Amino acid sequence: MTDPSRFGVYGGQFVPETLMAALEELEHAFRTIVPKEEFQEEMRYYLHEYAGRKTPLTFCRNVSRDFGCRVYLKREDLLHSGAHKLNNALGQALLARFMGKRRLIAETGAGQHGVATAIAGAVLGMQVVVYMGDEDIERQALNVVRMKMLGAQVTPVSSGSRTLKDAINEALRDWVANVETTHYLIGSVVGPHPFPTMVRDFQTVIGTETREQVLEKEGRLPDAIVACVGGGSNAIGIFTPFLDEKTRLYGAEAGGEGPGGRHGATLCRGRPGVLHGAYSYLIQDAFGQILESHSISAGLDYPGVGPEHSFLRDCGRVSYYQVTDREALDAFFYLSRSEGIIPALESAHAVSLAERVASGLAKDDILVINLSGRGDKDVAQVAALAGDTL
Amino acid sequence: MTSRIGEAFSGAGRPLLVACLVAGDPSEEVSLELMREAESCGADIIELVMPHSDPVADGPVMQKAMQRALHAGTTPGTLFTLVREFRARSGTPVLVLTYANIVVQRGIESFYRDAAAAGADGIAVADAPLEEADPFCRAARESGIDQILFVSQTTSRERLEKIAAKASGFLYLVAVLGVTGDREKIDPRVIGILQAVKAVSTLPVVPGFGIGTAGQVREMVRAGADGVIAGSAIVREVERALNDPRGTREAVGAKVRELASALR
Numbered sequence: 001m002t003d004p005s006r007f008g009v010y011g012g013q014f015v016p017e018t019l020m021a022a023l024e025e026l027e028h029a030f031r032t033i034v035p036k037e038e039f040q041e042e043m044r045y046y047l048h049e050y051a052g053r054k055t056p057l058t059f060c061r062n063v064s065r066d067f068g069c070r071v072y073l074k075r076e077d078l079l080h081s082g083a084h085k086l087n088n089a090l091g092q093a094l095l096a097r098f099m100g101k102r103r104l105i106a107e108t109g110a111g112q113h114g115v116a117t118a119i120a121g122a123v124l125g126m127q128v129v130v131y132m133g134d135e136d137i138e139r140q141a142l143n144v145v146r147m148k149m150l151g152a153q154v155t156p157v158s159s160g161s162r163t164l165k166d167a168i169n170e171a172l173r174d175w176v177a178n179v180e181t182t183h184y185l186i187g188s189v190v191g192p193h194p195f196p197t198m199v200r201d202f203q204t205v206i207g208t209e210t211r212e213q214v215l216e217k218e219g220r221l222p223d224a225i226v227a228c229v230g231g232g233s234n235a236i237g238i239f240t241p242f243l244d245e246k247t248r249l250y251g252a253e254a255g256g257e258g259p260g261g262r263h264g265a266t267l268c269r270g271r272p273g274v275l276h277g278a279y280s281y282l283i284q285d286a287f288g289q290i291l292e293s294h295s296i297s298a299g300l301d302y303p304g305v306g307p308e309h310s311f312l313r314d315c316g317r318v319s320y321y322q323v324t325d326r327e328a329l330d331a332f333f334y335l336s337r338s339e340g341i342i343p344a345l346e347s348a349h350a351v352s353l354a355e356r357v358a359s360g361l362a363k364d365d366i367l368v369i370n371l372s373g374r375g376d377k378d379v380a381q382v383a384a385l386a387g388d389t390l
Numbered sequence: 391m392t393s394r395i396g397e398a399f400s401g402a403g404r405p406l407l408v409a410c411l412v413a414g415d416p417s418e419e420v421s422l423e424l425m426r427e428a429e430s431c432g433a434d435i436i437e438l439v440m441p442h443s444d445p446v447a448d449g450p451v452m453q454k455a456m457q458r459a460l461h462a463g464t465t466p467g468t469l470f471t472l473v474r475e476f477r478a479r480s481g482t483p484v485l486v487l488t489y490a491n492i493v494v495q496r497g498i499e500s501f502y503r504d505a506a507a508a509g510a511d512g513i514a515v516a517d518a519p520l521e522e523a524d525p526f527c528r529a530a531r532e533s534g535i536d537q538i539l540f541v542s543q544t545t546s547r548e549r550l551e552k553i554a555a556k557a558s559g560f561l562y563l564v565a566v567l568g569v570t571g572d573r574e575k576i577d578p579r580v581i582g583i584l585q586a587v588k589a590v591s592t593l594p595v596v597p598g599f600g601i602g603t604a605g606q607v608r609e610m611v612r613a614g615a616d617g618v619i620a621g622s623a624i625v626r627e628v629e630r631a632l633n634d635p636r637g638t639r640e641a642v643g644a645k646v647r648e649l650a651s652a653l654r
Contacts, residue, residue, distance in 0.1 A: 021544035177568035274491040288495030
C-alpha cells in the first residue's frame with residue numbers, strides 16, 4: 001500500500017504532536033468535502049466569476065521568433081490578484097469555511113500569497129493574519145499596503161533570517177496555539193501532509209486548462225513546459241496533467257549570485273532533510289541547521305521545496321536548473337520589451353530557462369512557459385537595481 | 391531492563407523535576423557547569439536540548455537560547471561531549487531533546503548510538519509525532535535508551551493508546567496549546583488530560599511547556615503529575631546574566647531550587 005502522505009520517500013508529517021489533530025481534521029475535510037458537488041460549485045463560481053479563470057494561453061509571436069520555436073505563455077499574471085496564488089487561497093479558504101473555521105493565517109515571502117489570502121478572506125468574510133519577515137516587508141512594500149487595504153493584519157517576523165522560512169515558523173507557532181479556530185493557509189506545495197497534495201490539487205487547474213488550450217490551438221500536446229520553483233506550487237500546478245505524457249518538464253530554481261554564491265536552488269544544490277513538516281531537499285549545513293537562502297525574487301527565496309518536487313527530481317521526470325539573479329533580471333526586461341508583459345521576478349526565472357530549453361527545440365516544437373505572476377510588485381526593486389541604465 | 395529514567399521515577403517516591411538547559415548556551419564550558427549546578431540544586435533529570443535553527447515548537451526564550459548556542463558553535467559533537475563529561479561524575483539521568491533534522495542528518499542510528507555511548511538515557515524529538523516515530527523508536531531500542539513521546543490536549547484517546555504503546559521512560563504531556571514559554575496560569579484542561587493519559591498508560595506522565603513557578607509545579611502535582619519539566623523559566627536565567635558565568639550559575643541554581651522545593 002502506498003502511503004498517501006509520501007511522494008516516494010519524501011513528505012510526511014514532521015510536526016509537534018499538538019498539530020496532529022488539526023492535520024487529521026484537515027485531511028478528513030479535504031477528502032470528504034472537496035469532492036462534493038456543493039463545494040465544487042462554489043469553487044467554480046469563485047474561480048470563474050470572481051478570479052477571472054480561465055486564464056489565456058497566449059501565443060507569443062515575438063518570443064517565438066527570437067527563441068526559434070512556438071512559445072506560449074500561460075497567463076496566471078492575468079488572474080485576479082496578479083498571480084497563481086489565488087487558486088490555492090480561494091480553495092483552502094473555502095474549505096476552511098466549510099469546516100467552520102473563522103480565522104485564516106498565512107505566511108508570505110513575495111507578498112503574493114499574503115495578498116491572495118487577504119483577498120480570499122475579504123470575499124469570504126474571514127479574519128486574516130499574515131506573517132511576513134521584516135526583510136520581505138521592506139522589499140515588497142507595495143504588497144504590504146495591498147494586504148492592509150484588504151483588511152488583513154500583517155505581522156512582522158524578526159526572528160532568524162527574517163524571510164519566508166521564519167514567517168512559516170511563526171505561522172506554525174500561531175497555529176499550534178489557535179488550532180481550534182484557525183486554518184493555516186499554506187501558500188505552496190510544502191509543509192506536512194495533506195498540504196502538498198491539497199495545494200497541488202487546487203493549483204492543477206493551471207495545467208488542466210493549459211492542456212485543453214494547447215490541444216485546441218495546436219491539436220497536440222506541448223514538447224516542453226517550463227515553470228519556476230520556489231516552494232513549487234505553480235510548477236506542480238502546470239506539470240501534473242502532463243506527468244504521464246511525453247512532454248519534457250523543466251523547473252527553474254533561484255541560482256542567486258551564481259556558482260559559489262548565495263542561492264535558493266534547493267533541488268540543484270541541497271540535500272534531503274526535514275523542515276516545516278516534510279522530508280524534502282533543503283539548503284542546510286552538515287549538522288542539519290537550515291541555511292539562509294538568497295534570491296533576487298522574494299518568492300523563490302526559500303531553503304526548502306515541496307516534497308513532490310524532490311520525488312520528481314530523483315526519478316528524473318522533471319529537470320531542474322538554476323537561473324541566476326542576473327539572468328532573471330535580463331529575462332524580466334526581455335519579456336517586458338519584446339511582448340509588453342512585465343513578469344514577476346519569479347516568473348522571469350522561467351522565461352530565462354525557457355530560452356535555454358528552446359535552443360534544443362525545432363522550429364515547430366511547442367514550448368509553454370508558466371507565467372505565474374505579473375511584475376508590478378517588483379518594479380520599484382528592479383528600478384533601483386537598474387538605476388541609470390533604465 | 392529498567393532504564394535509568396524509569397528507575398528515577400520508581401525509586402524516588404515523589405514527583406521529579408526535569409530541568410531543561412540548552413547545550414552550549416551560552417558556551418560549552420558554562421553549559422556543563424549549569425548542568426552540574428542544576429543537579430546539585432535539586433534537578434532529578436537533566437533535559438539537554440540540542441539546538442536547531444528552526445525550532446517550531448519553541449517560544450522566544452528557547453529560540454534565543456538556541457541562537458546563542460548555535461552562534462557559540464554548538465554541534466551534536468558538543469552535545470555528546472557535554473553528556474559524557476556530566477556522566478563521568480553523575481548518575482542523574484540525562485534526556486536529549488532535539489528536532490528531527492538534527493537526528494536525520496547524522497543518521498538516526500548513529501545519533502542514538504552516539505548519545506547512548508556518551509551516557510544519555512533518553513531522546514525526545516519535538517517534531518516526530520506517532521506517524522514518524524517508528525525509526526526513532528527502533529533506534530532507541532537498539533541503543534538501549536528511552537524514546538520519550540509527546541501527548542497533548544488535542545491527542546485523541548485512540549492516539550493516546552498508540553503513543554503509550556510505543557513510548558518508554560515517561561510520557562511528555564504538552565501542557566499548553568502553543569509553544570514553550572512561561573504562562574501566567576495552568577490551562578485547566580490539562581488536569582483532565584493528565585487523568586486521561588494516566589488511565590491508558592502505566593508510564594509516568596510528566597507535563598512540560600508553560601510551567602515556571604513553584605505554585606504551578608504544586609498545581610501539576612496535585613493534578614496527579616509524576617513530575618514536571620521546566621524549560622524557559624530556567625533558560626531565562628541564563629539570558630539574564632550572560633556575561634557573568636558565576637552570576638548565571640547562581641541564577642539558574644536559585645530557579646531550580648525554587649522549583650525543586652515544591653516537590654519535596
